[in-house]
Amino acid sequence: MLAPVNVSIESLNLMTLVPMLIPIIGALLIIIIDLFKSEQDKSLYVMLSLLILGVDFVALVDSAGVFANNGTIMGVFDVMLIDGLAILSQFIIVGASMLFIPLALTHKRFHEFSYPEFFALFLFMIAGFQFMVSTDNLILVFVGLETASLALYTLIAMHNRDKSFEAAIKYFTMGALAAGFFSFGSMVFYALTGSVEINKIAAVLAANNYEDIGFVLIAVVFLLASFGFKLSMVPFHTWTPDVYEGSAAPLAGYMSIVPKIAAFIVAMRLFEFLIHSGVVWLEVILYIGVVMTMTMANVWALVQTDVKRMLAYSSISHAGFVMAAILIGTTQSNSALFLYWILFSFTNLGSFSMLWISRQKNLPAHQQSDHSYDKFSGMVKTAPVAATIMGLFMLSLAGIPPFALFWGKIYMISSAITGGYTVLALIMALNSAIAGYYYLKLIVYMFMKDPLTENNGHVYSSNATLPLRTIIGIAAIGTIFAFIVVNQLLEFVTLFVYNSGY
Amino acid sequence: MLDHILSILVFFPALAGILGFVVNKNSIRSYGVAVATIEFGLAIWLWFAFDSNVSGMQFMEQIALVPAFGINYIVGVDGVSLFIVILAAFFTMIGIASLGEMKDIKNLIITLLFLQMTMVGVFVALDAIVFYLFWELSLVPMLYIIGAWGGPLRIYASVKFFLYTFAGSLVMLVGMLFMAYFYYQATGEWSFALLDWYRLILPESFQNWLFVAFFFGFAIKVPMFPFHTWLPYAHGQAPTIGSVILAAILLKMGTYAFIRFSLPLFPDASVYFMYPIAVLAIIMIIYTAMVAYAQKDIKQVVAYSSVSHMGVIILGTFALNVEGITGSIFLMIAHGVVSGALFFLVGVIYDRRHTKIMSEFGGLASVMPRYATIFGIMLMASVGLPLTINFIGEFLSLLGFYKQSHILTLLAGTAIIVGAIYMLSAYKKMFFGEVTHEENRNLPDVNKKELLALIPLTIITIWLGVYPKVLLEPINKSVEGIVTLMHEKSITQEAKLRIPNVNKDMGLITKPEREAH
Amino acid sequence: MELFLYTALFSPLVGSLFAALFGASPKIKIAGIVPSALLGVSLFSSTMLLILVFTTDITLHVEMMTWIATGDLYIPFGFVVDQVSVVMMMVVTLVSTVVHVYAIGYMENDKGFNRFFSWLSAFVFSMMVLVMSDNFAGLFIGWEGVGLCSWGLIGFWYKKESATWAANEAFIMNRIADLAMLIGIFLVYWNTGTLQYYAAFTAMPSLDSAILVWMGIFLFIGAMGKSAQFPLHTWLADAMEGPTPVSALIHAATMVTAGVYLVVRASPLYDLIPSVGLFIASLGAFVALFAASMALVNRDMKRVIAYSTLSQLGYMFAAAGLGAYWVALFHLMAHAFFKALLFLGAGNVMHAMHDELDPFKMGGLNKVMKGTFVMMTVASVALAGIFPLAGFFSKDLILEVAFVENHYIIYSVLLFTAGLTAFYSFRLVALIFHGEERYKLFGIHPHEAHKFMLVAMSPLLLLAVIAGSFKMTYFEMVTKVLPELEYHIHHPITFWIMTIGTQLFVAGAILYAYKKYTSREIKVPDGTSKMENSFGYKLLINQYYIPYFYEEYLVKAYRELSDVLWTKVDQKVVDGTVDGIANILYNTGDTTRVMQSGNLSTMLKWMVAGTVALLSLAVVFGLAARYSGEIKIFLSGLGV
């Protein structure tokens, strides 16, 4: 009965799988090493992971070259889709991961890093995200998403504090619900079009001229809810501050970058064709969502007393800001998304790392939480360099030129203007002003208040080691001197986005 | 070196600031003075090298920054900006030189050097984004100065200052991006270069919208009524040096930007909004002068008087003729010198008595005669007495605006009355009468260090009042260029009528581009 | 000759700066002597210039340097010495020199001696700039400069609240007029394209008369402030808080006449607009009467003289307004001499009486102060306009002008005022120098002033007597630049009747004053007499309640409005809005953060709720899309 499978190995284009396979193999390697000799020092795993990611990065550079020459590549039964978006987002994913992993080499001992499983899971997670962005098949998106998410839940929980478990459970449960939404949404699309590949769905819908617009909208609603969760759009954002607070600072920073870019890519693939086909409803909803997310997150961030929670809300707001790119849907806006996110990763990882190096093992009595504002008062007197760097990150987040995020911000606002969204551009601009307040609040505490009595400044870098300092240094340099590379980045990003047809 | 003098002027203080971190705390003051003096010397050299017969930009430099998006580092000076740059260098110098004993003086001096970079940067930038960059960046050092060395409400004041200005300038940023977009539509290329923008002629309605967007940024900085309320707080709480720099230089950014951006970019809109803005300016003049009269705190009096004077500057700017604009630029410098000096003077008495409430003083004229004399001279300059620096600016500004409206000038002219009222009554409260407070009986008169700042300011105040030609000539030349450009660019009948035809061929390309949209 | 011009102009400045060097040090004689000597130099130079101008009819015009040049505006530091300005220069330098020398004695015991001379010489410099400038802007420099020095000198005794208050009042009130002056200058510039007198006046005849009227009005308002014309007159009486030499120099002889000078200077303009001229004349006549009436009852010696100055300024404006510019200038000159003399004499009396100003507390001083008595009497006679003293020639001319020009109302007012003038002048002389020695009640031992002070005053005495004899020479000279109008009453009989009648009227008034105020019944008034409680007296002694009105309804209102603007408008409304916006944002955050309750169940509910909300929106939209046709019909049925 069965017809013989007759596929040439060349047509599978297995090369497309290489960037994902590298971290998977790496993860297995780490587990195997542990199998042979356990109780290894964490530095081994860190460096190993770094190496693997480095190799992955090189592989990405290679496929970038291929893309630049040949354009979009499909592979593995046309499930894999390596276009500019996939490559750019993978660069961000792998790059941010490379910045993240050395943060495990803290001065104090945090036991999650002594488990090789942590690193293995981490690498699996990266592979998951990579899959997610380099396909337009909803099944693979789903699989990648869940692989990554499940690994992430575990990573959060491994921090082994009460709050981490709480955070992991919250994230997990809501994630499960989001998974349900995603599958339901996919199901409706499948029912409507008989396909789960985005380009085919688009083609079928266009062919019948959006007859069943009502059902299309239902599908969109569920997918929107699911990605709204991942991207922490209001009102699906509720997990974000809690999860960030519960997880280790660098992981929180990581979470504010990598999962989101993956989700952005999928959202871009999914929603843009709908917007371009004139689904006004989606446009309106996205508009409302973007504005709500930006504004409300900012407003909530105003009233926070903990820096990490504030940063959590701030990253929600930034995500909302970037989400505008998908609404605008021009080449410029999509390029702006990547530019913004690359610059954002430096600054945001940097600021979370600053929290990380000031992390104490146990909470002192006078502090409400790990990183309350009070903790930083008078920091400039006791730790001037650290305070200055932290201040720089805050200024960058607030969008003060010439620091990194400013360039992303103007390009994004400009894309809104070019796209004809004048009011949106104004709202985006004014939100930066609101956001200025809470970033400034930290600066006020650091630079303008007097230090607490028993604080000798050591606390701000109690966790610091050379690798951590290096990472912060890289982030700081990236933040300050962004203006030198913005042009190259912009040209590169625009080329890739444009050639992918977005 | 002259080819890069502007970049050197901009970045030298910043570089020195970074190196300053290494300098020992005890020597930092000398270091600061040395750096600021070198900078001032460079600024003076710039002046000598400056050719006052050229109306366009000089010493231009261009470095690509983000060419893909049309952002370039372009700097240059003309008569409009030259003297404000020199003023900035000058005030930083005497500001650092006259610093008293303060906590964390090292941080303060380094911050001042960074502030100097941003100040000079704003005035020499010829690319909108670079301009914006320095414009925003200037908030940061000022925030720190107010917030770390200020009075009891310093944090509220500094945050208010920052956020208010920040919010305004973000609207301006949107305007800039729009402008660049229109340029892109007209030419197919992104550019934020001001000189490119000058060539673009926009339809009137676009001009109006963009004018409003820019207006928010500039008006808050100036600050214009009703956006002025951050200023009394900032001045009231800032340390002396902060107030001096804020009043002397930072406020000028707004008015300078009106002349640099709003007028030549949107001539028709400038004409369209001339009356509303003039009305605001007049409210500023009269209203804030009255509020100043009600103050109990001498520093607040000076702060509100700044707003009042800025009203005259705005009025001169929107006279839209050579006399008015020249006058307003001159008044910027004049107001910088005079209000800077007044804040220094307030600082002198604050250092001695740690209060600024006027009722705490009285009869100081007999205790501190030198102080009273210098204060008196500055007071008279502030009131706009002829042969002082302020008069030239005020006279020309009002003279210029008279061409546009008789009644409004008459109203604005009440500046010279209301100004006299609050200033004289403040002076009377502080210096005249018997010494009523025992603490005041033995106050030392101004010391050498303070005179170091005050004497040069006094000399400038009178010198430029008697012989303003040195400044007026280059300013006039550049302003003629601007007015010509505006006249050529304007499209409405009204604007052609309101903006005089100076009739000097500037060789500018004013061919209408393809119309946007 | 330019050298003389510069020495005349700048030697007072040098003197002022020299004295200023000692500003903060204790009294040093040289700080008074050097400025006085330098003023002598200035006087000498002015005299040389006068001779030059008189003999050769040259108009000396120099441009020292450019002051302001921008756009089409060009203002140099230009100075002109012509027949008009040289007269003013002479008056200024002469009176100033006298006052300076006098003040060396008068201020000898004052701690602010050095400061005083610095201010005083600075004033002379400003005044010289004012009269010598060849353009309106330069005039304005001097104009403001004299205002500043007047401020410094009125408030010279800065510890006295009333002095500093008066100083500020004078400055601010002058500023109000200066605004009008500025506007006038702007009008001149924008209509003639220049501020140079000559060029501007040449261009004026071709201008629209409405514009000229506005120009004339605004410039005249400026003049009103400086010359303290109604309603900007209150500052002059209060300015008497300053040292007496200041009152003599600034508030009698020179500064207050600057307004008259301006009108004279702008005679080509005012000739074009006779209607404004008539207004000026009417106002002048009114002020003459108005001020004289207040002088009738006042009990402050200096204030009486101040009101008399005001009244005489009214005369000058009446003349100028009627086009008799040379007459106005002549009266200005004559008035400067006798009024300065009168003030300096009053200064001697004050010194003698230990700063007592109430003439009712004096009396019989002629016995101890012979010299002063003679001088003040002569000055008063001159002021009253008795032949052959200076006042007769100048004042009679003004009456004649009014008569010849057929302005009989003005004429009668001025004639009546002449009587009042004589009355109050001699009321003062009588009260001070004659009658009972009432000062003894207060235990004062008066003494005569220094000899050199009297000697210093003597040139003024001489001029007060003989100035009238220069009339024809003067007339020939100034009419080279001013309109050459001679006023002759056509019928000699009318002329004689008028002249003699006026003289008799005035003499009668003098006699009445003598009779009334030398009597032994004169007591220090205590507010109980019937006259003091009459309405008229109260009205006059309270200066028609004008200062009260200003204080109550303008100053207070301004202060209260300022307070309201600050506390209510600025803090509550303007700043309140800003803070309100920030607070709204913050409070929104505070109230909506309960959404983030931390409870997982709630979080899940939010998520589902969001989905359901989106879903219902989708359904609505989907239905709307499907039934869009029907909806349109439905809506059109509703008339939307």
Next chain:
Amino acid sequence: MEIGLNHYLVLSTILFAIGLVGVMRRKNLLMLFFATEILLNAVNISFAAISHYYGDLTGQMFAFFVIAIAASEVAVGLGLLIVWHKKHNNIDLDNMSSMRG
């Protein structure tokens, strides 16, 4: 009555709704996990039915993946649940609110 595609879809939707209600109402963590499983399995029914309707295997593949993922979710979820239970001796959602605001 013939059971058609719509019946399956309605069933699936009803189950999904039940799951949603469960997610919202359940305070017990374990029950909550059950509810999410109901959600996923409700979708599976549809996938299988649609797949059959189109004669296309993609839906069934999707369903298989969903099953696999549901299984691994249970693994992770139960792991977290057990740790939580060990520490707190309960699995009530209302006790998990140490972070808020």
